[in-house]
Amino acid sequence: MAALKRLFLAGALLGLTSALAACGGNNGEDSSGAGSGSLPPVTLKLVVPGAKSANFDEVMAEVNKRLKADLNTQLDLTFIDFADLNQKTNVMLASGENVDLIFDAPWLHLDSMASQGFYEELTDLLNQYGPNVLKTRPQQMWDANKIDGKIYGVPLGSAYTQARSVFIRKDLREKLGLPPVRTYDDLEKYLYAVRDKELGITPLIAGGDDVTYSWVNWRIRDDTGVNIRPTNAFGASLMLYYKGNDGKVYNLFDTKEPQIWNDILDARKLFTDKVMSQDVLTNKSSQSDMQLQNKVAATPEMAFGIPQAFNDKLKQVVPDGELEAVRLFDLTPGSNLSNYKMDNFICIVKASKHKDRAMMFLDWANKQENYDLLEHGIEGKNWKAVGDRQYDTLGNDGGVVSFQLMLNPALERDWVGTDEETRKYNGFIAKADNFSKDIMTGFTFDPTPVKNEVAQFSTIQAKYYNGLFNGALDPDDYFSKFKAEGEAPLKKIQTELQKQVDAFLAKQK
Template sequence: MKQGELTMKRFLSTALVLLIALVALAGCTGNSEGEGKTSEPPGQTGDNNGASGDNKLEQVTLKIMIPGDRPPDMDLVIAEAEKRMKDTINVKLDVVFVPWSDLAQKTQVTLASGENIDLIFDAPWLHINQMIASGFYEPLDDLLAEYGKTVLEKRPQQMWDYNKYGGKIMAVPLGVSYMSGNSYMVRKDIREKLGVPPIKTYDDLIAFAYKVKEQEKGIIPMTAGSATYSFVAHHALNDYDTHVRPTHALGNSLMLYYKNNDGKVYNLLEDREPIGTWLANTNKWFTDGLIFKDILTTKDFHQPISAGKVAIVTNGAFGIGDSLKNTFKNNVPNGELETVTFFSPEKGANFTNFKQWNFLAVPKVSKNKERAMMFLNWANEKENYDLLSYGIEGKHWEAVGEDKMKNLDTSGYSAFGYVWLWNPVDERTVIGGDPKNDEMDALLRDADMFTTDILAGFEFDGTSVQNEISQYNTVDGQYYTALFNGVIDPEDTLKKFEAEAGPALKKIQQELQKQIDEFLAARGK
């Protein structure tokens, strides 16, 4: 746990009551821009995101908070975007980038402080449920209907139907598929040097890690990232025996979990398997020296492999981005990376609830709600989507047909549309990648390849257990990431979880199960 995070979480839980009142007040004035002026002229709709003549819109600056690192050429791209918007929606952009490792704390503090933000990244694996329950986000149904026609059209109906909260659209889903690809980045050159054949199974992967430890003394065998991409959570992505997955109540935490697609909520303190075995194995790997000893303090978990210091790292895609490839090649000219995935391409093997992993929300405190939606509508037009997603055409990339592209300069502007723009219609595929990975990505975009999750469309209302969620989060921050990356003993740690958060976790489980039972009963299941 980062220094100060515990204090911050306690502050947040105490401050939420006062802040909700502030949010309510902000909501009364949030539909205006500037000093008491209405944000848009009468009759402005999503079909016409510009203004001309006497109806020219007053210029506003939108503050947008998204995760990642600011690309070197971001100012060039923003300048071009502002030039295109000047005579239409007349928007300036203040895009604030937050390091992934600081994202949860920074966005919580920003929302809790009432700072004016017009668009902010959030996600089920971050804290979108809690932020919605606390009243920080504006419902978007009316704004989309009036100002966001293109935003609506660029996403299939399933993406809207199954990404609502309390029956309302509370944030714009960002996605191009029905689940994410996943793999492990592996040092192919080291594998071949050690005479290890291509890795086909999870056991093969771990055997390779042990061989690296024995024979490559200057190389760290394995590392992973935070809680989302921890070794245990990543392993669960390809659990085809029980289909373990996180619940709606606690983001990416597997202290409560689903399995078997049976509509039941399982509590790790009571039902250990199969997660208990994964925790024990991961702890053994850490004890044996396979896992990077500084895993908890590394802000960018891709940095060690891009620097040539590690042989295996978890990866949230089937392929490897050009930016990381280029950095790795600069650092290890004779090295080579490959990806290994245990994803099953068989029809029906994977479950989906059509839920997206990333979202963009409009905070209640925003003074520019209508203009924020107009900007998103503008950004979801093909030409503008290309600009904001890939950079300046001819400098950073070039088009290959309608849906493909060639990268020219990813060091100046690498694609990061997944944190603020992603839609499945306009996203381009980079040519020159591994054809096998392209085939796998195509599978993820085919709804007919999936078994529909029994809980598709369900959303959890955590209002009645908000205090328990806050209590749990405090304990989670102390132990979870270390536990799920093998750093601490699972038996001792689960006893601490039980002592410090057991009652809170049980109450959350019971409330979640109650709501699921009601949801399934209403659907006749």
């Protein structure tokens, strides 16, 4: 989930937040947070996706040292692998496990967990304890990321859409005598050339356990000719989707949408031609790790540019190895829609006994010096500042978290080695005027009326979706099986979703 870049109205809320009166209960804690002496000791339990970096312990020790001095607080940070995130966080919340802050997302189960009452509504806590959380995010971001008009999570992001590209091996492309990849046809020529001439390297692997990274989803995201996007009724699934800007909910079982279907057929061809990894559904290794170990030649990634650490790691295995980003994103102003929604959120659990301290910690994390520590590591050891808004790396692996906890448009830094082309793409998605407003901006689906159908369909979808959308299952056989099992619950979800969309749009007139 890559770092998204900037140009937001970072100071838009400064006057507002300073004028807000402190409100809400404080559980006996000092709302100023000015030093640890006035606060009782607290250890906060945080749950986020990913894995510990190589220098996690060292950086975490510095984080806790500063937190002890500033807020008399310590962090107990738990990482969960993305493949297990949905199941494990569901269990944690449902069982009332001791958790204070937890990562969630529309592609995970943010809306359903909020509607079931697992998350604290944050308005009062933000007003009293979160001035830095507020001022580092523009009003547009807050307005577009509410659920039923309320704030159940701090939005994490710094642009109006997600950066995305396909990382390929530049050294292999040049060895194969191929020109730079500019189109999808160019990309396929590269993949087939790798298959034919680079034995031992899998040409492509997509996200077999993550709908977002499925190959068809990846291709559809960049097709501005149709502007198809998921409804988020169940994450990034395209079984229900919006198309264009007409306010209609489409059902893939009914439409067999030509562009989606053609991409499904193409994914199947890639699989049967042994271009797509034959282990795409069973692979448990990180896609990025496999590429950096010289096992895979192309992977979808949430970034427009190659992180320096990626090339450094690859060169440890292949001294002349080098990655480059294939960007198929359309840079035509107005061609892309945006609803200004963020992909990731950090939430305070309703059952937490330390809600005030959790918000005080988030406010602490949204100060530049602490943000830098959490994202980049120890200054002078892991990284150094370059100018006002750039950084250079000095050691391995940087900090301990970034997009999972505090990503915002005001405090992000660019790596000093970012190439001009990447800067151009990052700059484009950080400007609201480059996007057309999605008619669904501000809408959130309440799944409660069809929660049983959502659960039922999600179980059915898990059997078929990633297989079909990555080419591992024959669509001629398995799409009809998928439809036979899933058509009835999906139709009920579609009907309810359209009802809520119509009501939302009626209020906008």
